Amino acid sequence: MATGSLTIDLDALMRNWQALNRASGPNVESGAVVKADGYGLGAGRVAQALAQAGARRFFVAVAEEGAAVRQALGPGPEICVFSGHMPGDADMIRDLNLVPMLNSVEQLTGHMEALPGHPFGIQLDTGMNRLGMEPAEWAAVAEIALAAGPELIMSHLACADTPDDPMNARQLKVFRELTEGCGVPRSLSATGGILLGRNYHFEVTRPGVGIYGGDPFVEAAPVAYLSLPVIQTREVEPGESAGYGCTWTAGDTCRLATVAAGYADGLFRAMGNRGHMFHEGVPCPIVGRVSMDLITVDISHLSVIPEALEILGADQTVDDVADAAGTIGYEILTSLGQRYTRSYAGGPGA
Ligand SMILES: *Cc1c(COP(=O)(O)O)cnc(C)c1O
Numbered sequence: 001m002a003t004g005s006l007t008i009d010l011d012a013l014m015r016n017w018q019a020l021n022r023a024s025g026p027n028v029e030s031g032a033v034v035k036a037d038g039y040g041l042g043a044g045r046v047a048q049a050l051a052q053a054g055a056r057r058f059f060v061a062v063a064e065e066g067a068a069v070r071q072a073l074g075p076g077p078e079i080c081v082f083s084g085h086m087p088g089d090a091d092m093i094r095d096l097n098l099v100p101m102l103n104s105v106e107q108l109t110g111h112m113e114a115l116p117g118h119p120f121g122i123q124l125d126t127g128m129n130r131l132g133m134e135p136a137e138w139a140a141v142a143e144i145a146l147a148a149g150p151e152l153i154m155s156h157l158a159c160a161d162t163p164d165d166p167m168n169a170r171q172l173k174v175f176r177e178l179t180e181g182c183g184v185p186r187s188l189s190a191t192g193g194i195l196l197g198r199n200y201h202f203e204v205t206r207p208g209v210g211i212y213g214g215d216p217f218v219e220a221a222p223v224a225y226l227s228l229p230v231i232q233t234r235e236v237e238p239g240e241s242a243g244y245g246c247t248w249t250a251g252d253t254c255r256l257a258t259v260a261a262g263y264a265d266g267l268f269r270a271m272g273n274r275g276h277m278f279h280e281g282v283p284c285p286i287v288g289r290v291s292m293d294l295i296t297v298d299i300s301h302l303s304v305i306p307e308a309l310e311i312l313g314a315d316q317t318v319d320d321v322a323d324a325a326g327t328i329g330y331e332i333l334t335s336l337g338q339r340y341t342r343s344y345a346g347g348p349g350a
Contacts, residue, residue, distance in 0.1 A: 003261040004228040006340040008041045010347025012221040013211060014053035020207040023194050028201045031057035033208030034069055040334040044072035045344050051077060052348040059206055063089045066098040080121055090114040099151050103131050105141050121152035126174040128158040138178055153184050160192025161216045168196060192216050214329035215319045226312035228259040233305050242296045243288025248273055254300045259309055262293040265337030268325035275324035277309035278316055
């Protein structure tokens with residue numbers, strides 16, 4: 001039996017991308033980040049819907065992820081690989097026509113030896129200290145790299161979700177200094193950077209989480225709807241407890257529902273005694289610990305016994321669930337389990 005049904009609203013996904021594209025400004029191209037299997041929602045279907053919405057440049061984390069995206073999109077759109085060109089990737093990068101974002105002098109020379117003339121981009125590190133060439137490295141190879149005609153020069157902001165953080169302006173300044181007059185399309189901003197304003201947009205933006213309905217794009221429409229079937233309900237008397245470790249005890253007579261999903265499905269154990277599920281807009285608290293495949297919910301205040309309870313959708317965003325689990329919406333999305341029955345609503349051809 002499936003542990004729940006996950007519905008992905010491709011129309012909402014397309015609207016979110018279009019809104020971020022508009023926010024990026026009129027002469028700026030918005031790409032779309034579809035790494036981690038399209039933030040857990042299915043890279044192929046997501047990429048097709050975003051191509052239909054107008055995206056022409058896609059970003060993945062590693063070359064292997066490019067395969068599913070290329071298969072879904074066909075030969076036209078550009079697919080950029082953040083991790084660059086790693087040993088053993090040359091055949092895949094060539095055959096799928098991927099664009100590696102080269103992150104070091106080593107990657108640059110490796111790429112030029114393995115695939116001379118093949119398109120590439122450059123990633124610069126402007127202070128996050130995660131991925132990309134350092135300013136001194138770039139100074140050493142910029143002339144050679146620019147002569148080979150990169151498709152894109154990019155960097156990534158560490159604190160874009162916090163608009164007031166002085167790190168944003170610092171990184172912007174460094175990026176400008178490193179790329180002034182380079183004559184190549186530039187990209188600095190993911191979802192958070194798009195919302196920082198025009199200065200941060202350059203020629204290309206790279207929205208990810210906002211497309212999928214997550215913060216910091218607070219106006220985003222929900223994309224993932226997750227409903228969990230109720231397997232059993234029971235009445236408990238005051239003083240009775242529920243779940244492993246008996247961490248919850250009934251104060252009054254209560255009706256509990258047991259739903260068929262748990263931490264093995266990406267519903268984090270930290271939500272025990274903290275999170276909520278919903279029935280027609282009415283919140284129902286999770287009581288006791290989250291088990292591997294089961295969660296217990298207090299439905300005493302409902303006038304009916306529901307067949308299912310919603311955990312993601314119109315009543316509760318991925319970020320609400322993340323708050324209850326002590327994490328971020330990104331991790332909720334990318335942890336969505338493989339046991340759910342997945343279906344897509346709307347999108348191309350709908
Ligand atoms: C994941 C990622 C993005 C997208 O970020 P969001 O915050 O999801 O919009 C953009 N650029 C790089 C380099 C990334 O790693």
